Amino acid sequence: MTDEMTMLRDAGTELDPPGEAPAALRERVVAGFVPDGGAAGAPGAASRAAVGDVIRMRRPVGRRLALVGGVAASLAAALVIAPSLGLGGSGEGEEPGLPISAAAAAVLQEAAAVEAEREPWAPRPDQFVYRKVVETLDVTAEPLEAGHVESWVSVDGRHTGLSKGWTLPDEDPVSSPLEPCAEGTEEWCVNVPAIPADIPTDGDPDVMLRYLRDTAGPPPEDVPEPLPDSATFVRAADLLAIGSLPPQARSALFEAVALIPEVTVTGDAVDAAGRPGVAVGLTYAGGDRDELIFDRETNEFLGGRQVRSPDELADRAGWALLESGVVDKVGQKP
Amino acid sequence: MSAVPAPQVDTRADGAPAGSEARREPGSVAGPENRTDAAVIAAADQDTEQFAVLYDRYAAGLHRYAYRRLGPEHAEDVVAETFAIAFRRRRTYDRSRPDARPWLYGIATKEIARWHRSEEARLRAWARSDVGRPEESLADRVAERVSASAARPELAEALRRLTPGDRDVLLLAAWGDLTQEQIARTLGIRPGTARSRLHRARRQVRAALGAGATDELEAGR
Numbered sequence: 001m002t003d004e005m006t007m008l009r010d011a012g013t014e015l016d017p018p019g020e021a022p023a024a025l026r027e028r029v030v031a032g033f034v035p036d037g038g039a040a041g042a043p044g045a046a047s048r049a050a051v052g053d054v055i056r057m058r059r060p061v062g063r064r065l066a067l068v069g070g071v072a073a074s075l076a077a078a079l080v081i082a083p084s085l086g087l088g089g090s091g092e093g094e095e096p097g098l099p100i101s102a103a104a105a106a107v108l109q110e111a112a113a114v115e116a117e118r119e120p121w122a123p124r125p126d127q128f129v130y131r132k133v134v135e136t137l138d139v140t141a142e143p144l145e146a147g148h149v150e151s152w153v154s155v156d157g158r159h160t161g162l163s164k165g166w167t168l169p170d171e172d173p174v175s176s177p178l179e180p181c182a183e184g185t186e187e188w189c190v191n192v193p194a195i196p197a198d199i200p201t202d203g204d205p206d207v208m209l210r211y212l213r214d215t216a217g218p219p220p221e222d223v224p225e226p227l228p229d230s231a232t233f234v235r236a237a238d239l240l241a242i243g244s245l246p247p248q249a250r251s252a253l254f255e256a257v258a259l260i261p262e263v264t265v266t267g268d269a270v271d272a273a274g275r276p277g278v279a280v281g282l283t284y285a286g287g288d289r290d291e292l293i294f295d296r297e298t299n300e301f302l303g304g305r306q307v308r309s310p311d312e313l314a315d316r317a318g319w320a321l322l323e324s325g326v327v328d329k330v331g332q333k334p
Numbered sequence: 335m336s337a338v339p340a341p342q343v344d345t346r347a348d349g350a351p352a353g354s355e356a357r358r359e360p361g362s363v364a365g366p367e368n369r370t371d372a373a374v375i376a377a378a379d380q381d382t383e384q385f386a387v388l389y390d391r392y393a394a395g396l397h398r399y400a401y402r403r404l405g406p407e408h409a410e411d412v413v414a415e416t417f418a419i420a421f422r423r424r425r426t427y428d429r430s431r432p433d434a435r436p437w438l439y440g441i442a443t444k445e446i447a448r449w450h451r452s453e454e455a456r457l458r459a460w461a462r463s464d465v466g467r468p469e470e471s472l473a474d475r476v477a478e479r480v481s482a483s484a485a486r487p488e489l490a491e492a493l494r495r496l497t498p499g500d501r502d503v504l505l506l507a508a509w510g511d512l513t514q515e516q517i518a519r520t521l522g523i524r525p526g527t528a529r530s531r532l533h534r535a536r537r538q539v540r541a542a543l544g545a546g547a548t549d550e551l552e553a554g555r
Contacts, residue, residue, distance in 0.1 A: 004540045008508040011489050012402050015460065017409065021397035025410050026389060029417045033378070033385040 103265040104280045108258035110299035115251035122201065122246055123326050125156035129194035129244045130334055132323040133303075136272045146272060152330040153178060157193035162330045195242060203248040205255035212236055212256055225285040229260045233282050233290055237304050240292065243324025244334075254301075257292070269293045271303040273320035279305075293318070371434035375427050385421050388434060393417070395435075396442050399510050405456045408449045416442040436519035439510055443502050443520065454494060461490035485543055492542030496535055503528055504535035 123129070135147045150173065151163040161178035196215075200207045209232070216235040219226035236257050239245060245253070257263060262282055269279035271293045281291035289307040294300065305318025325334020369377070371391070377384040393413055401409035419441050420427075420434075427437060446453070463486070493501060499521075506512045506520060518528040 004536055004543060005508055007485060007489065007543070008504070008539065011486055012509045014486070015402040015405075015456075016398060017401040017406070021393055021410065021413060025397075025413060026386075026393065029389055029393070029414050030383070030386045032418050033382045033421055035382050 101261070101264055104263045105258040107265065107278055107280050107294050107299060108254045108263075111294055111301055112251045112254035112258075114299055115247045115254065116203070118247035120201075120246060120248050121326075123155045123195050123244070126159060127155045127326050127328055128152040128159070128161055128330055128332075129155060129242060130323070130325050130327050130332070131243050131321065133241075133243075133319055133321050134272050135319040148173070151178070152327065152332075153194035154180065155194050155326070156197070160330070161194075195245060196239075199239070199245065199249050200252065201246050201248045203252050205252050205259055208249070208252035208256035209259050212239075212253075220290070223284040223286075223288045227262045227282055227284065229262060230282060230284075230290070233257065233260060233263070237290070237292060240301055241304070241319070241321065243321050244326050250301075266291055269305065269318075271305070271320040272318040273303070273322060275302050275320065277302050291318075293320075370432035372427070372429040372432050375424050375434065376429055378421075378424055382421075385417075385424065388420070388438070389417055392435060392438055395510075396438060399439070399505075400442060400446060402509050403446055403456070403505065404449050404452050408452055412442055412445045412449070415445050419445075431519075433516075435512065436516045439506060439512060439516075440520040440522065443506070447498065450498065457490045457494040461487040461494075488542050489539070492539045495542070496538060500531050500535040500538070503531040504539070507532055 130150075130152050132150045133148075135149070147165060147167055149163060149165045152161045153163075154161045158180050160180060162175055163178055164173035164175045166173040198211075200211050212232045212235045213229070216231035219230045220234060223230070236253055239253055240250070257280070260282075263280060264283060266279045266281045266283055266289050268276065269291060270276050275293075276296060277293040278296050279289075279291040279293050281289050283289045287307075290304075291307065292304045293302045295302055301321070303318055303320035323334070327334055369387075371388060374384055374387045396416060397409055397413045400412040404412065416438060420438055427434070431437070493504075496504065502521060503517055506517045507514070510517075510520075512520060514528050514532060515525050517532070518525040521528065523531075
C-alpha cells in the first residue's frame with residue numbers, strides 16, 4: 001500500500017480550489033494594511049492570545065460534543081479524547097469496567113442527595129454562568145499541558161460573556177469576549193445559552209432521563225460498539241460540565257444517569273486537577289470508557305474523562321470543574 | 335510562546351517548495367525580493383503597505399490549505415481574517431524568526447477551527463463523492479486501492495475521526511508542507527508533541543486505510 005502521507009497529499013489535490021485566490025481578495029485584504037497607531041500587546045502577547053483562542057474554540061470532547069452541540073459547544077472544556085498510547089488499565093490494579101451497577105447507583109444517588117439538600121434556585125436570563133475548569137491538552141507532554149479556563153457565559157446566550165484561558169500557571173490569561181451569536185450562526189457559534197432553557201427542574205429522574213435521551217446527539221463514533229445509552233451518558237456529562245445547573249436539575253441528572261442500565265463503577269480515577277476520585281461510567285467493547293469522576297469522600301462531582309484503550313496515560317487525561325456559580329456580571333465570582 | 339523551547343534554526347528538512355521564497359542567504363542584500371519575512375514585517379512599521387509582500391508570498395498557499403479543509407464558502411474569509419489578525423499583531427511578531435509561515439498558519443489554524451462544522455460536512459461530502467462511481471469488480475477495487483481516489487471514503491472518514499489537534503498536525507504536514515518543527519511553532523506545542531501527534535495520526539489513518547481494504551475483501555467474499 002502506498003504510504004499514507006503520499007496518499008493524503010495526492011488525495012488532497014482533489015480538494016484544491018479551481019484556481020488561484022481571487023484578485024478581489026487581495027484588494028480586500030491589502031486595503032486593511034493601513035497605519036493604526038500601534039498594535040496592542042507586549043511581545044509574546046500574540047502567542048499567548050493564540051493559546052487562549054485555542055482553549056475557547058476547543059470543542060469539549062472534540063468532535064463528539066460538536067455533534068451534541070447545544071450547551072456543550074459553548075463550554076470551554078469537558079471530556080477530552082485521550083490519545084491511545086500503549087497498553088494499560090485504570091491504575092491501582094483495579095479491573096476496569098467492573099460490573100458493579102449497584103455501586104455506581106450508590107455513588108450517583110449520594111451525589112444526587114448532596115444536590116437535593118441545596119436551596120433551589122433558578123437562573124435569570126441576564127445572568128452569567130461562571131466556571132473555572134482545567135482540561136488536559138496533551139497527556140504526552142512533560143510537564144503535562146493543561147488548559148485553564150475561567151469563563152462567564154451568558155445564561156440565555158444573548159449577552160456578551162468572557163473567556164480567560166492559559167496553559168501555564170505563571171502565564172497571564174488571555175481574555176476573549178464571547179459575543180452573542182448572530183442570527184443563523186447557531187450551528188457553529190459557541191456562545192449558546194449557558195443553561196438550556198428547557199432543562200427539566202422538577203427533580204424527577206425519569207423526566208430527566210427522557211430529556212437526556214431526547215436531546216442526546218448521535219452515538220459516539222470513536223468507540224467500536226457504543227451502548228444504547230452512550231449518547232445519553234455523554235449528554236449528561238455535557239450538562240454536568242456546566243457546573244451551575246439548578247440543584248433540582250443536577251440532582252435529577254445524577255439519578256437519571258443511575259437509571260442507565262450499563263453504568264458501572266469503573267474504578268479509581270484522578271481528575272485533570274489531580275484530585276483522586278471514583279469513576280462511574282460506561283465501558284465499551286475493547287475497554288474504552290466514558291467516565292464521570294466523583295470525590296470518594298464527599299461524592300461531589302469533580303469532572304470527567306474519556307479513556308480510549310489502550311491508554312496508559314489515562315490518569316493524566318480529562319477535565320475538572322474547579323469552581324462554578326451563577327453571577328450577575330462578567331468578572332464577578334460566586 | 336514561553337512554553338515552547340524554540341529552535342532558532344529554520345530547518346527545511348523536507349525541502350518543501352512552498353514558502354521557500356522566504357529562505358535567503360544570510361547576509362544577502364535586503365532588496366524587496368530578498369528580504370526575510372521578519373524584515374518585511376519590520377519594514378511595515380514604517381510603511382504598512384509592505385505587509386502586502388507577505389500576502390503575495392503566502393496567500394496562495396494559505397488559500398489552498400483553507401480551501402482543502404473548508405471548501406469554497408470559508409476559504410477566502412479564513413485568508414482575509416488571517417492576514418487581518420497578523421497585521422494587527424505584527425508588532426508582536428518574533429523578529430528573530432525569518433520565516434513567518436508558522437505564525438500565519440497558526441493564525442489560520444484557529445480561524446479554520448471556527449468552521450469545524452463545515453470541515454466535518456466537507457469531509458462527509460468528500461467521502462460520499464465516491465458513491466456515484468459505477469460498480470467495479472472487487473478485484474478492480476482492491477487493485478485500485480493503492481490509488482488515492484479509490485481510498486477516498488476511508489481517508490475522509492479517517493480524517494474526520496482524528497482529534498482536532500491530531501488532524502491539524504497531520505494536515506499541516508501533508509497539505510501545508512510544514513516541517514515538524516514548524517508545525518510545533520505553528521500550533522504552539524513542543525516539537526516532541528508535534529512528533530507524537532503526527533505519529534499517532536499517521537498510524538490511525540494507516541489503520542483506517544488498511545481496515546477499509548480488509549472490509550471490502552470480506553464483503554466481496
